[in-house]
Amino acid sequence: MSAHVEPGGLDPAHGLEPVLVGPSDRGPAPSGRSIRRYTAAAANQRGGASLGQLLNDVYYAVISLAISIGMALGITGSLREALPEPPTGGVDAGISLPALVAVVVVALTGVLLSLAGRLGPVGAGGAEAAWWLSLPVDRRGLLRPASRRLPLLGAAAGAVIVALLDAGLLGGEDMAQVLRAGLGAALGAAVVVLAAGIGQTLQVSRRTTALVGDLVLAAAPVLALVGAVAGWSLDALPTAPAWLLALLAVAAGLLAWLLDRRLDRIPSRSLRESGSVASQAVGAMVSLDSRELGRALTDGAARTRRRGSRRFRGVSGAPAALLTADVTVLLRSTRHVVQIVVAALVPALVAFVPQLAGPVGFLLAILVGGYAAMTATGEGARRAEMAPVLDRLLPLPAGQVRRWRMIVPGVVMLLWSVAAFGSIGAWAGDVASWLALGIASAPVWAGAAIRSAYRPAPNWAGPLVSTPMGALPSGVTSVLARGPDVVILGMIPVAIAILLGSVLPILLGVQMVLSVIVVAVSGGTRTLMERMQDTLGQDPAQPGGAVRR
Template sequence: MARGAAEWSGAAVRRFTRRATAARADTSWLTRAGDALSALTSAGVFVAVCGGTVSSLREEIAARPAAGAAVLPGGLTAAAVALALGAGLVALFARLGPVSATPAAAAWWLPLPACRRSLLRGELGRAVGLAVAVALTVGVPAVLAWTRTLPGVLAGLAAAGLLAALGVGLLVVRQAGDGARWVPAAAGTVTALAVAGPAATGCLIAAVGGRLPRVPGWSSPAVTVGVLVGLLAATVVGLLVADRRLDRLPAASLRASGETAQYATASVFSLDTRELGRALRTTVRRPRQSLTWRWVRAPWQAVVAGDLAVLARSPWRWGQLLAGAALPVLAARTEGLAEVPVVVAVAVVLGWGAAATALGEPGRRAAASPAADRALPLRAAQVVWARAIVPVAVLVVVCGLSALLVGQGTGAPVAWLALGAAAAPAWAGAALRAAYRPDLDWSGPVLSSPMGAVPTGVGTTLVRGPDAGVLGTAPVALALLLGAAPWWLVGAQLAWSLALGALAVGTAQPHD
């Protein structure tokens, strides 16, 4: 390193790294061009599929009579879902940095006597590019639900990309300041309120028999261009400020974020959703005061108390429960979606599945660290059965209230409440079955996939748990198709759910 001080710039270090990587790489420019063409083709197919799905859904909605309890316009619901997904992406990028350094880069890049700002500029560019790509992918269905004109679609996607880039810039500014630990919690709150707020509003309006006033769209091109220009200016300013703050990022924070990002990336490419959840999971807060469990007398009660403590100290999980209960209600109160029972049934599966995933957190922690459970004077099967008590109790409330509001206006509120509560055992069993599923077996044969090499049993592992929940919701889907919840269906739902829940808990045994 005696070539002079000019070689110690961050740009020179990054250029040297790129050249060394290219010299040892097995891929050529032709291969990279082919990969880029394949990615563009996949993006085009995705847009075409989304457009065709939205168009066919619009035609099916137009052919059906309007639902009386659907009072929310489709544009409002699309905006609420887009806001919820955007807040979730903000939480994800805040958890990953958004600027980070891999362990290798932290080992030999950061200690170099080079400008850290120019060293990390490439990481900032990659974070912005990834955020824009994800925002465009997520924004395509929402924009197509809002408008079908080409200028409107392009303007909506441009706004989504600019907002994503601006969000990354603001996160970097916070990361360089006093940290962004509060950002995931705030983003989670926005996500839950974005789903629950419109759902509650729609239920209140349907109860009083009112209608929401129509919000006029931005039909003027001048207004649309002005908004986009303002977003562009704010994005440029935000990225410039973020670029100037790169040299203030501490090495410890960059290293920790890089390890998390590497862990999450490896989990995604191996299709291991449980490891991905472990990489991105939130920490359990320590209580401000000690909790006393005077009612704990037996070992199984200690298991229940531990599960309650984990959930009580995880505010993120309570927001997940709220959003999971409100998502089916939002679909049932939205004009256009309420007329298609299949769409509402899909929302029921997604919402109740999210609630079950939140309640499976104690089981996932116990599966990762089984020492505490093995110290109890209980057999492994007894511990799992005791761990099913809290999910069943909470899901009875969540699914029951959700189904009650979904069936608003049908004239049988008690039947819908009972129908939703009867589905709780199946989803509780699904939560435990997913929490205790075995790890991927990398010792056997592997398959080649677009994500890379994956074990042959990865498909079975991915559906282990959700399969019980989806099957257990079949009677609810039938009630949505019928437009009513007869009591014979409630009884069938309870018997079917208990059988599936018992089977799921019985097969959800801890493994060594």
């Protein structure tokens, strides 16, 4: 209903009514459900997609998911076969593989709670926040699908991951037990996300929820170490009994009902912020932009206001400003600090698990844990790549700026290497040699962090390739490989030493040479192709690479 008030047609002091121009019939305000359905119908009408195209996309997604699950089962099964048999006589200290998987489930619970706090879990972004939240309708009907989306997604992810761990890594042959473990994980994940949603209705800040999840994640490796010292051993992953599954189902239903009843109590500001972060994260995942995804998750739980400020009296000069900025950004991100600590404890946990304490387990621990820690150290460089104007204001060349930004990742990864390679050395009985190898390989991680942070964006103007996530540029894989490529090259001596079980002097020397090469390559501002064209005397800025005269 459209209405227009003529000038002078409303005088509250004299009780005058406004003069309406347009339809004169009045009725009750529409429900939120009808508004939501009208919006969906209008979007579908203008989308141009037919039912056949929708079924084709669903079929494509299901087939891709099935193939991914099959590949994951194959990888975990191959890893299980590569691991040595568990000791038969028992151990006084150490933790069994099923017990370690149980600790991993605890860590995944912390990750899920942290993501729920950073993404909402209930939000309205984009046009929904601009139009829906301003309407005089009940918000329960508007927000009901949004309140169900993240719990269902978390339940599906939890069921798949736990089922893969049980059937693949632990070799569970009883399908009933695997299905029960997956069902228990799904119900537990739904309860965790719904509890975070209840906290959002009680105006608990998203930062607090994310911080609790980070603390749970940080407590998981500590729990594993305590269990290893105490000799905590399990023969199989604990299976939830029927009464526990029924209790989880009842709890999930009650929490879902309570969240639905309290949807109208979520502040509009919280809904807009959660929707904005979720939209940014989804866009980053669709475009395969890990840097944008990290920024969304980091800024999603950041404080909007600082309780105090620091004067940074010791900062004098551009290099000191760069180092101080990188350290401050790292320390203010709780997620990244927890990520580094957890990654540093991974090799120690592998050393305490008899089935994992070997070349394969340590190699995976070094590569996976090191890459996780490396990505956490480059937040300052990633922000500088997003806003390059700050670096350009400094009286330093671009190459020097990147080299100065390697210092913070280098120092952090040096400490990580001491902890990680010290665990391998303690297990192998040669701490000094393994520490020397870890110290020599630390620059590789620093160079990879800067190379990954300053990688160019994909060229969306070129030819596109059809994928399950939509059309992507043909060169997106080469862009994503910037960073991991130098890790693969620079960690070859480390991999050989782990597989051999000893650090040879020649491997230590080769590692030093490769570290210098990685630092030199990652600190440059030009790609390898551009350098080759410069060597050949061509100008890459000109079409066809015209020869310079």
